[in-house]
Amino acid sequence: MPAPTPATPPPIADSDLAFLSRWTGEKDLGVLRAHAEDNWRDMVGCATHIYRCMRRATYLSPRIARYPVYEEMLAAKAEGKRFMEVGCAFGTDVRKVVADGWPAENILAVDITDNYWKLGLSLFQDASTPPPVHTFFGDITDDPSTSSRPDIITFLDAGTHFIYAGAVLHVLSEAGVRAMLTKLYAVLAPGGVLFGLSVGVSEPESGSDVTPPVPWLMVSTTTNVPSPSPATTTPTRVPRVLHCSSSLTRLATSIGFASVKVKTFNIPREVEERVMGQTTEEETAERRALKERFGVERLYLGFEMRK
Numbered sequence: 001m002p003a004p005t006p007a008t009p010p011p012i013a014d015s016d017l018a019f020l021s022r023w024t025g026e027k028d029l030g031v032l033r034a035h036a037e038d039n040w041r042d043m044v045g046c047a048t049h050i051y052r053c054m055r056r057a058t059y060l061s062p063r064i065a066r067y068p069v070y071e072e073m074l075a076a077k078a079e080g081k082r083f084m085e086v087g088c089a090f091g092t093d094v095r096k097v098v099a100d101g102w103p104a105e106n107i108l109a110v111d112i113t114d115n116y117w118k119l120g121l122s123l124f125q126d127a128s129t130p131p132p133v134h135t136f137f138g139d140i141t142d143d144p145s146t147s148s149r150p151d152i153i154t155f156l157d158a159g160t161h162f163i164y165a166g167a168v169l170h171v172l173s174e175a176g177v178r179a180m181l182t183k184l185y186a187v188l189a190p191g192g193v194l195f196g197l198s199v200g201v202s203e204p205e206s207g208s209d210v211t212p213p214v215p216w217l218m219v220s221t222t223t224n225v226p227s228p229s230p231a232t233t234t235p236t237r238v239p240r241v242l243h244c245s246s247s248l249t250r251l252a253t254s255i256g257f258a259s260v261k262v263k264t265f266n267i268p269r270e271v272e273e274r275v276m277g278q279t280t281e282e283e284t285a286e287r288r289a290l291k292e293r294f295g296v297e298r299l300y301l302g303f304e305m306r307k
């Protein structure tokens, strides 16, 4: 059972507000905190489907700069290279890339829904002067949906050098992960890199007949992929899946990626609870179910896939 949406915003530390303060210029953290809490209430009240991590307001702080490849990426910002974020949600990481000097015209922000992006315009108080990046809200794996956007086709056809997908693969079905990686591979420039993070599972023990990806037991009708806005599709009921390092590597290699690095790691419980928006009980129950059903542990997969 999904946890009930909390009625009150999560605690927001001063450090959570650092990027928002920098972007908006608002120095009074009390004012900013109240604004972030109001925005959170708007999100809870208006989005049809809310991811658990969103409940925890993880979108307040950018995370893209934590990836080793980010340094390489920033070094290339003046070379006319293109950056795309898939699953951009509020646009926090896109704003970070803009703030770090990447030319906005070389950035494409993609999400299947614009619900979160609109909330981001309110949160970052830039609705009247939104980041001048290209945006596409729809399914980029679904080619007909891009046909009405020649600018997006031009951007994608030109080849993207860096693609970031943070916390996206684990919200997709097995076919969805394959379609997403296939599309991202297709739009990467030669030598380009796709990087990001996903929830995953440990390798099955030797002799086990379990072959990841495994269906994710947390799948529920209230945490599915949101419909594009305006709602034109029925929310999918296909189970989301979790890959292990070797199944994700195998899949990416079969699609054509020349170099695939997948690093597994655990996040301390207390951090995970905050990041995933889970209560300890939910988290324990989910871990136990994965262990009992498939003999695997839940963990995280950081990946870097080069064309």
Ligand SMILES: C[S@@+](CC[C@H](N)C(=O)[O-])C[C@H]1O[C@@H](n2cnc3c(N)ncnc32)[C@H](O)[C@@H]1O
Pocket (backbone or CB within 6 Å): 051, 053, 058, 059, 086, 087, 088, 089, 090, 110, 111, 112, 113, 116, 138, 139, 140, 165, 166, 167, 168, 171, 225, 226
């Ligand atoms: C768990 S949230 C992560 C958001 C953000 N990247 C982060 O790290 O906080 C997953 C995001 O992926 C988006 N998403 C889901 N399916 C997608 C798809 N097929 N194409 C693009 N975005 C998708 C969701 O709308 C949501 O914004």
